Amino acid sequence: MRVVRLLRLRAALTLLREVPRPASRGVPGSRRTQKGSGTRWEEEKREDRVKWRQLEHKGPYFAPPYEPLPDGVCFFYDGKPMRLSVKAEEVATFYGRMLDHEYTTKEVFRKNFFNDWRKEMTVEEREVIKSLDKCDFTEIHRYFVDKAAARKVLTREEKQKLKEEAENLQQEFGYCILDGHREKIGNFKTEPPGLFRGRGDHPKMGMLKRRVMPEDVVINCSRDSKIPKPPAGHQWKEVRSDNTVMWLAAWTESIQNSIKYVMLNPCSKLKGEKAWQKFETARRLRGFVDEIRSQYQADWKSQEMKTRQRAVALYFIDKLAGCCSLRVEHVQLHPEADGCQHVVEFDFLGKDSIRYYNRVPVEKPVYKNLQLFMKNKDPQDDIFDRLTTTSLNKHLHELMDGLTAKVFRTYNASVTLQEQLRALTRAEDSIAAKILSYNRANRAVAILCNHQRATSSTFEKSMQNLQTKIQVKKEQVAEARAELRKARAEHKAQGDGKSRSVLEKKRRLLEKLQEQLAWLSVQATDKEENKQVALSTSKLNYLDPRISIAWCKRFRVPVEKIYSKTQRERFAWALAMAGEDFEF
DNA sequence: CAACGGACTTAGGATTAAGAAC
DNA sequence: GTTCTTAATCCTAAGTCCGTTG
Structure with a gap:
């Protein structure tokens, strides 16, 4: 039932593809930092499977017990x-x-x-x-x-007190010791009981998600560490010591019977290293991508149906970002549309029931192959019936070590950011204008990746407020312009130093107001363009932070303008190693 | 070799904190 | 200060990918 969410990259932007260049070095494992800031990212590498040698923590913090309703509530x-x-x-x-x-x-x-x-x-x-x-x-x-x-x-005072209590809780349960370092935990609280809120039309929505008890929880920590104490009168389900996994505690949730984990915060060393590794794998793809592309293009004409299907699927993964669980009902073929030949129209629900809709002109062999794959099939049938994610990834592994479908997304997203930044940034621009360019580059990626959000309920209102501000500013500009004209006439008549300085002052005022007006209208544009686009997912997961950091350094934009405090902590590894000349 | 389960990443909405306007 | 808005953070569902199993 799931459509792997790969059909993402918009046709227009897939044309922004990079000129081949040798992949740069600096692979995790053979690490070097360009700027040595501390030892945190420089410790010697463990065997990849082993995640830690020492792990000590307090176990999860349990959701507070139920407080019965007061008598007056019935x-x-x-x-x-x-x-x-x-x-x-x-x-x-x-x-x-x-x-x-x-x-x-x-x-x-x-x-x-x-x-x-x-x-x-x-x-x-x-x-x-x-x-x-x-x-x-x-x-x-x-x-x-x-x-x-x-x-x-x-x-x-009361708010302050609550804040302190939360901080105490964070200090007690929110950290662990991993190989001698105190590391922040991501989700140290168990999920409270409640009603399950599935996305889309989930058949289990509304079911009771039951309270997690210590008896449900498996603890993972090193054998010789202080074993966390279960709450009074309770016991852990199990205590184990498995250093090939990253989780500190786990339990099985009652809705889908799947496992939930307590894991480290993204700012932790271990998570940072994994992110780094992910981007290095994507960078490595640069060196293979041309070859891979020519091969799958050749395979469009393969004798073997499975190879053909794989080649078309791979093309979608690369060009559009999607996939092998695509069904006949998700796709419509148009011999001609929008003035283009061989147009494929995609329409389906992806992850989180977010709609993917796109019309893409494709190469003729791709189009012909799709016709072939869809012939004599029911709407619910898989287009790529000879293909599984496993067989596809197996093939990708043969093309490049560590290559999976996901890597293409990371690669194309990061490459697009770098290209867009290059195309949009002008050195002589103001900081504000540069930030707008950055947001636009980020937005291009978010659109490619189909990262959407519901229009907020307050959107119209806040847009209205902004428009009002713009109107006010426009009037101020008009007024300043009139005053400037007056001052100019005055100066012409008087010709003295005093009237000259008045004239200069008016000129500067007008300039300042015009600048403010320009910035406001740019903000309005930005807001409008961002109405249904969510930037954060790509920013956090697909864009190599070193690209952004290098850009900040090159164009003298403070990195705080691009990354919030938490984001800077998450990308500490990148801040430590990326110089202004970093190339993805 | 399909399906299942475990581990880990990715995702948008909900909640909270910070900031701007009054 | 207080209140309203916006931005940041939190939360947890829903993916991907891999190894195991029957």
Whole structure:
């Protein structure tokens, strides 16, 4: 049912492909830093499989226990107040607090919730509560709304106190010791119980995600470390010491029966090294990509169907970023469209049920092959029926060590950023204009990768505010222009030093205002262009940070303008090694 | 050799913190 | 200061990829 999300790169931008150049060195393992800042990224390399020699931590922090509702807050069934057992009440609050969410209007969500809720009820409750339609959670809902509001109006001191408590918690549970270094943990809290919120029309939405207990949790730490203590009166499911994995604790969640892990924060050394390695693999692809492309083009005409399918799939992975679980119903072929020949129209839901829609002109053999692959098939059939992700990746491994479908995405994203930065940045621009160029380059990648977001509910309003500001600024500019004209006439008449300085002042004022106006309208453009595009995913996962850092250095843009504090910590490895001459 | 499970990465929405406007 | 907006961070679902298993 899943469509591997590879069909991404927009046709227009795939043409921005790079001139071949020898891949640069500096592979993890044979590491060297261009700028030696500390030893953190320079320690000797372990065997790749082994992730640590020492690991010590406090175990996960468990979600706080359920606090029963106060007496004044009541649940009603069929109009009559009803006191629920603690277990049933807890699950009722999960639903009640979501009352203003769209989920609670969905039939599947309601059905799953009600089904699981009834399992938590006492026999007597189950006897009474038979229809969700007769349940009234409004008091419960109001209680949580009020509670959220109350949090907002706390005094400065109270807020400070809460902040300190959170900080203490972070200090106690949020760090581990890994090979002698204190490292930040990513998710040290267990996920609280609640109702499952799947994306798209997930069949399990609304099901009860049950509370994680110490008895569910497997602890992973070094044998000789201080073993974390389970909460009083409880025990761990298991304590093990597996240094070939990165996780500190794990449990099986109750919805999909999959495993959830406590792992390190991206700013940790181990995660940083993995990210570095990922980008080095992508950089290595540069040296192979021409050869790979000519080979798959040749394979479009292969005698063997499997090889042909693989070649077309690979072409999509490379050119568009997608894939082998594409179904017939996802694709439409147009002999001619938009003034182009051989146009392929893609329309399907990808990861997180985000729609991918694109029309791409393709080479004739690709088009002919698609016709062939789709012939006599039902809409639900796979286009690449002879292909699996495993066989495809196996082939990729033969082409280049470490090569998988994912690497193409990283490669194309990073290459595009570098190209776009080169094309858009002008050295003489202001910092603000350079940042706009950066955002545009980033946006080009986000569009390629189909990174979308829902238009925020406040978009129209904030756009309106910006437009108002622009209007005000325009009036100021007009006024300043009139004053400048007046001053010029004045100076012509007087010709003295005083009127000259007034004239200069007016000129500068107009210039400043015009600059501000330009910046505001640029912001408006930026905002509009960003309406449905999310930059953060590509920025965090696909763009080699060394490209951005080198760009900052080359064009004298403070790196804080590009990366927030957390992002700078995540990319500490790149900050330590990238000089202004870094080339991806 | 398909399917399954484990480990790890990627993803957008929700929540919270910071910043700007009043 | 207080309030409203915007930006940053948090959260956890949903992918990819690989190794195992029946």
